[in-house]
Amino acid sequence: MLAGLKHAARGAMLCVALLAPQVFAAEVERSGGPYVPTPQVVVDQMLAMAKVGPDDFVIDLGSGDGVIVLTAAKRYKARGFGVDIDPALVKLSNNEASRLGIADRAQFEVRDVFKADLSRATVLTLYLLPEMMKNLSAKIYTELRPGARVVSHDYHFGEWQHDDEFTFDVPEKEKVNGVARATIYLWIVPAKIAGNWRIAVAGGSHYQAALRQTYQNFEGTVNSGGRNLKLLQPTLRGEDIGFAIAADGLRQMFRGRVAGDRMEGTVDLGGGKSARWTATRAAKTALQ
Numbered sequence: 001m002l003a004g005l006k007h008a009a010r011g012a013m014l015c016v017a018l019l020a021p022q023v024f025a026a027e028v029e030r031s032g033g034p035y036v037p038t039p040q041v042v043v044d045q046m047l048a049m050a051k052v053g054p055d056d057f058v059i060d061l062g063s064g065d066g067v068i069v070l071t072a073a074k075r076y077k078a079r080g081f082g083v084d085i086d087p088a089l090v091k092l093s094n095n096e097a098s099r100l101g102i103a104d105r106a107q108f109e110v111r112d113v114f115k116a117d118l119s120r121a122t123v124l125t126l127y128l129l130p131e132m133m134k135n136l137s138a139k140i141y142t143e144l145r146p147g148a149r150v151v152s153h154d155y156h157f158g159e160w161q162h163d164d165e166f167t168f169d170v171p172e173k174e175k176v177n178g179v180a181r182a183t184i185y186l187w188i189v190p191a192k193i194a195g196n197w198r199i200a201v202a203g204g205s206h207y208q209a210a211l212r213q214t215y216q217n218f219e220g221t222v223n224s225g226g227r228n229l230k231l232l233q234p235t236l237r238g239e240d241i242g243f244a245i246a247a248d249g250l251r252q253m254f255r256g257r258v259a260g261d262r263m264e265g266t267v268d269l270g271g272g273k274s275a276r277w278t279a280t281r282a283a284k285t286a287l288q
Contacts, residue, residue, distance in 0.1 A: 059121040137157040202277065219234060262278065
């Protein structure tokens, strides 16, 4: 949610929650810009799109009055915390967590979003101004574990293309910006696979692969019998990877999982035949 961040355009701050009138008035006085309420239906859609469940740890950057983390904890039994630079909003959020009896699962902290530790998050939620989104993208990509879901309301990261989006009618928003619609964007944090890999097919071929990566998009070549072949049909979603190699007149389709410096899975050899395959990273290179 757009929250009271001193280094953001304070006159344009938004919040994803309805605040009590006295809190609203106090914030106008503090920041020079009001909070703009976002309907609960948007929060619900964000959490549904991220498929939040009881095993998740949800972090909300710019948490305002905490509605996202509170909803995740109360409705989905998730855990998590919100980060906001405004002490009054953090106090309001923690008080509400106590009132709801979920303070053991939902906490809120006064902190600059750029200094927040994101490593525990399985789900990260955002409703921040476009420039803030852009400035946070490298931190989010680097700190979150592969497979973590990132969900944003209305704004995206630009160069880091989203994996999914959903736009729906929200009549209540028309009073805010004249547009009665909301868009939710979803990213699945990809495994970091750039580098040189040794691929071995059980009882069969061995390859040397060189992979280049930009977020969830990657490309590369494999060396087979002294020939460099282009990697075909590359796909990467979290830790799930897929690619094809055309060698010796056959197209082999690899599917598997990435776990740090290792990969493993099953390769379709054609003709109804399949085999296990593994890969180990030979040397790390700078991530693109």
